[in-house]
Amino acid sequence: MAPVMELRELDNPVLQQRGFALMRELRPHLTDPIAFGEQLARQYMHGYRLLGACMGEQIVGLIGYREMENLLYGRFVYVDDLVIDTGERQRGLGATLVTAVRNEATRLGCQHLVLDTGLHMALAQRFYFRQGLLARGMHFVEALGATTKGAA
16 A cells, blocks of 8 residues: 655754755755755754655655745745645646645735746746746846855
8 A cells, every 4th residue: 555645844954854856856956965954954044844745654745835925925924835746747746835835925915926936947837837827037146156056
C-alpha cells in the first residue's frame, strides 16, 4: 500500500533540510544546505512558512509563503516558492498545496493570494490559471551589487 500524502509545516531545521534537494529543483542557485537553513531561519523571523507535501518520510512538494500587507492588496498571502518533485507531477499535489495556502489566507482574513512566476515558465502559468489565479502585472528586478544572489 502506497503511503498517504500528508501536509506538514517544515518548521524546524531537520525537516527543512529534508526539503533542501527538492527546493534546489526550483532554486538551483541554492548549493549549500547550511546557508539554506540559515536563510530559512531569517525568513521565518519575517513570517515565511514552508509547507511540505509528504509521502511517508519523503517530501514530494513544497510551498513557501508569507502574509504581507501593502496599499495595493491590503493584507494578502504571497507565495514565494512552489515546487513538486518531477516524478510526482500531474497528481494534484500542486493544487493541494495552493488550496492549503489559499485556505490559510482566508483563515487569516486576507483578501488576495499573490505570486510571481517567470515569463519563461509557460507550464507554471497554465497551472496557475487553472488554479484561478489571473495575471495582473509584470515583476521588474534590478540586481544591486556583484554579490546579489537568488534573483531569477
